[in-house]
Amino acid sequence: EIVLTQSPGTLSLSPGERATLSCRASQSVSSNYLAWYQQKPGQAPRLLIYAASSRATGIPDRFSGSGSGTDFTLAISRLEPEDFAVYYCQQYGTSPRTFGQGTKVEIK
Amino acid sequence: EVQLLESGGDLVQPGGSLRLSCAASGFTFSIYTMTWVRQAPGKGLEWVSSVTGSADYTDHTDSVKGRFTISRDNSKNTLYLQMNSLRAEDTAVYYCAKARTTTVPRDAFEIWGQGTMVTVSS
Numbered sequence: 001e002i003v004l005t006q007s008p009g010t011l012s013l014s015p016g017e018r019a020t021l022s023c024r025a026s027q028s029v030s031s032n033y034l035a036w037y038q039q040k041p042g043q044a045p046r047l048l049i050y051a052a053s054s055r056a057t058g059i060p061d062r063f064s065g066s067g068s069g070t071d072f073t074l075a076i077s078r079l080e081p082e083d084f085a086v087y088y089c090q091q092y093g094t095s096p097r098t099f100g101q102g103t104k105v106e107i108k
Numbered sequence: 109e110v111q112l113l114e115s116g117g118d119l120v121q122p123g124g125s126l127r128l129s130c131a132a133s134g135f136t137f138s139i140y141t142m143t144w145v146r147q148a149p150g151k152g153l154e155w156v157s158s159v160t161g162s163a164d165y166t167d168h169t170d171s172v173k174g175r176f177t178i179s180r181d182n183s184k185n186t187l188y189l190q191m192n193s194l195r196a197e198d199t200a201v202y203y204c205a206k207a208r209t210t211t212v213p214r215d216a217f218e219i220w221g222q223g224t225m226v227t228v229s230s
Contacts, residue, residue: 035216037153044203044223045145045153050216056208057218088153092214096169097143097155 002027002091004100012108019076021103023089028069030093036065036074039102040085048087049074079105110134110219112204117224124194124228130187130204130221138162138182141207143217144189146200146226156202157189161210172198194228201225 003026013019023034032052037045047056049065052072062077076083084107089100116128130142144156157168157178166178177190187204202224205217 033214033216037217039153044220045217046220047208047216047218050208050218056216090153090155090216092216095167097158097214099153099155102152 001096002029002094002098004089004091004098006087006089006100006103008103009101010104010106012106013079014108015079015081017079019074019079019083019105021074021076021087021089021105023067023072023074023100025070025072025091029072029091032068033091033093034065034067034072035090035092036063037088037090038083038085039088045088076105081107110206112206112219112221114202114204114221114224117202117226119227119229120194121230122195122228125190125192126194126226128189128191128202128204128224128226130189132185132187132206135206137180137185139210141210141215142178142180142187143205143207144178144187145203145205145217145220146198147203147223148197148200151200154200159187191226194226196228199226199228 007022034052036049039045053065086102113131139161143158159166159178175193179188204221206219207215208218
């Protein structure tokens with residue numbers, strides 16, 4: 001099983017600041033099949049990034065994904081009030097399709 | 109509009125059974141891989157099971173193998189999760205999710221339902 005470790009656990013930032021979230025895999029992610037999701041309290045997750053760096057439909061360009069192999073990053077260039085949420089990475093190239101434990105982006 | 113609507117969540121005793129349903133609309137259901145993902149209260153996301161569009165391949169996480177069965181009825185545009193021998197640790201919100209595309213063998217989960225709560229407790 002591929003274990004995904006996200007860091008930091010919590011990121012305290014102000015609106016307008018840049019956020020950088022990390023996701024490290026215990027082994028190489030097949031075909032860079034790595035996704036990022038955003039989840040707000042009481043809501044279902046929302047797909048942001050797939051295949052490590054491709055933005056999903058309707059996702060603002062302030063969200064960007066990068067990385068390959070075992071190290072991946074989600075960047076939010078300028079935080080908007082609606083971006084404060086929990087973010088999960090997920091690898092879907094190998095079964096079981098595992099998720100990271102999440103990074104909470106909170107208002108400082 | 110693409111929509112997924114889960115139902116069937118309930119309070120059930122340990123060792124009991126439950127069947128979840130996910131009604132799909134707004135897309136050609138029969139060609140997309142569908143998935144169940146769960147989230148225990150206050151915890152992260154956990155992939156549970158996936159089934160291909162034609163149902164020729166299913167996959168389950170180890171902790172539910174032999175207890176849960178994913179299936180689908182393409183004539184009814186509905187996804188199911190039959191859950192047997194339920195345990196306290198199965199308590200979670202269960203989401204159904206649609207794969208982003210049909211052009212790759214595995215894909216991210218693009219559309220999610222609102223979830224249905226399963227509570228396993230005596």
